[in-house]
Amino acid sequence: MNRIVFLAVLLPLICVQSLFSATLSNRYLLIDVDDETGRLFMSTRGSLEQVAADEQRILLFYDVPPASYTLIYVDGDLFTFGGDRGAFLKRPVVIGNYIQTRWGNDLIHVDQVVQWVEREDTGLQDGVLVRYEIENRSKNSIDAGLRILLDTYQGEQETSHFLIDDGTEVEYEWERTGDDIPSWWESRKGNGQGPCLRGSLTETLVTVPQRVMFANYRSLLHDPYEHRIRRNRRFHSLPYSRNDSAVALFYGPVDLEPGGTVEFATILGLCGEGRYVLKADKTVYEEGVLLPVLSAILEAAGAVSREEAEMILRELENIRIIRGDLDKINELIAELNEALEGGAKQIGEERLGEIRRLLREIAGE
Numbered sequence: 001m002n003r004i005v006f007l008a009v010l011l012p013l014i015c016v017q018s019l020f021s022a023t024l025s026n027r028y029l030l031i032d033v034d035d036e037t038g039r040l041f042m043s044t045r046g047s048l049e050q051v052a053a054d055e056q057r058i059l060l061f062y063d064v065p066p067a068s069y070t071l072i073y074v075d076g077d078l079f080t081f082g083g084d085r086g087a088f089l090k091r092p093v094v095i096g097n098y099i100q101t102r103w104g105n106d107l108i109h110v111d112q113v114v115q116w117v118e119r120e121d122t123g124l125q126d127g128v129l130v131r132y133e134i135e136n137r138s139k140n141s142i143d144a145g146l147r148i149l150l151d152t153y154q155g156e157q158e159t160s161h162f163l164i165d166d167g168t169e170v171e172y173e174w175e176r177t178g179d180d181i182p183s184w185w186e187s188r189k190g191n192g193q194g195p196c197l198r199g200s201l202t203e204t205l206v207t208v209p210q211r212v213m214f215a216n217y218r219s220l221l222h223d224p225y226e227h228r229i230r231r232n233r234r235f236h237s238l239p240y241s242r243n244d245s246a247v248a249l250f251y252g253p254v255d256l257e258p259g260g261t262v263e264f265a266t267i268l269g270l271c272g273e274g275r276y277v278l279k280a281d282k283t284v285y286e287e288g289v290l291l292p293v294l295s296a297i298l299e300a301a302g303a304v305s306r307e308e309a310e311m312i313l314r315e316l317e318n319i320r321i322i323r324g325d326l327d328k329i330n331e332l333i334a335e336l337n338e339a340l341e342g343g344a345k346q347i348g349e350e351r352l353g354e355i356r357r358l359l360r361e362i363a364g365e
Contacts, residue, residue, distance in 0.1 A: 022092030022099050024116060028126040028270060031099070031114055032066075033092040038082030038101045038112055039066040040130070042268060044195050058153045059187070059197040059268075067151035067217065072110060072134060073253060074142050081110055081132075108144065109135040117205065117267060119274035127269025127276050129205055134263075136256040145252025146264045151217050152187035152247060154196050161245040162187055162214050175213040185212065185247060186271050199247065200267035203276055207264045209249040217246035 022033040025045060032041045042060040061067045070081040079085050086105035093100060098115035111133040118125040134144045152161070162170035164182040176182060181201055188196030202208050213220070251264040267276055 022094060022101075024094065024097070024099060024114065024128070026116075026125055028124075029128070031128055033099045033101060033112075033114060034065045034082075035092055036082075037065040037069070038088070038092060038103060039069045040114065041066040041068070042128075042197070044270070057195055061151040061153045069149055070112070070132065071147040071149070072108060072132075073145040073147070074108060076143075079105070079108070081112060104135075104137065107136075107138050107142070109137055111135075115278070117269070117276040117278055119272075120277045121274050124272075124274070126272065127200075127267055129265055129267050129276070129278070131263055131265035133261055134256070135261045136258055139258050141258065142256050143253035144256050144262060145250070145254065147251075148249040148264075148266060149217075149220055150199070150247045150249075150268070152197060152245060154187045154189055162247070170214050173213075173215045175211060175215075177211045181208055181212055185214075187247075188271060196271040198269055198271045199249075200269070200276065201249075203267060205276060205278065206266050207251060209251050209264075209266075211248075211250040213248040213250070214245065215248065217244040220246055220248050 022035055024031045027045055030043050030045055033039070034041070040060060041062050042058075043062075044057045044059065072079040072081060082088070082101070082103050086103050086108075088101070088103050089109065090100060090102035098113050101112040103110050103112070113129075113131050113133075115129045115131070116125055117127045117129050119127075130148070132146055132148075134146070136142050136144065162174075163186040164170065165184050166182065183202040184198050184200050186196055186198045200206055201212060249266055252262070254262045256262060269276065
């Protein structure tokens, strides 16, 4: 059997959520991380009881690229995560129940992880934890901080674009700092009907920001470092775009020694009550499961000898396959292809069926 057929059988069926995908989705939410920029898009999905006719609602504005993005502050300088002042060390990739992206330069490396969270009491999986880890790669101490800019959508046709935890409806530019940070904010339609976006700012899993700001999106785009709120300015005031509102979350700065790291995190989910907890990762890549079964499959397929199969697959398990570095995975897949091209025998339909059944069994289907 040639390599194309073999890999087409092997990869989709071993519970690998497409190595080149950057989308998480379930019956409630769709979250996508743009491959070219690392930016985030978010919408509801169908089958929500509170949505008439399975209406899909955009929660974070979609554009090309998506409009929501993150800035890293380093000693007064600005770096856009995914921008041209650095390079991707790992393009967005789905790994189990999260999407990981790594970007950086000689000064900093930044990991962005978007991960499912679920309600502690009900298990409802209707939110994601968005977290960033900044590593100081230089030989000197640095001051590092972050601004997450979320281009919200639901409230933009309303007089009030946002709601906060004390019942305040936000109709003008608005900010809070320090002890006045609200526990949550919401972007919702004025009548409160149907799903809406809630950002959690003080839960156990999140980092409480130093400042939260609601302002016109383009005003924050044009003045990213220190936008000044004007409390009588509505979201459609000139010279900026009409009804174009956004949320900015500011973190840090934090002093980082050489090699030091700092993490900042927030939660985005559907409006509703209940504390979030991390969703358990239920992939099949548990210690001792993957190696013996796939080793037997490769040997039975005649692709490689038992010793070669075990050597390759032990290495795959060591890096826990989809949890590892994509470049390393690609090298190992290339090694498997080489073995196949080097004289693997043709696999008949009966054997192919057995392989499919075994792989589905591993995937828990």
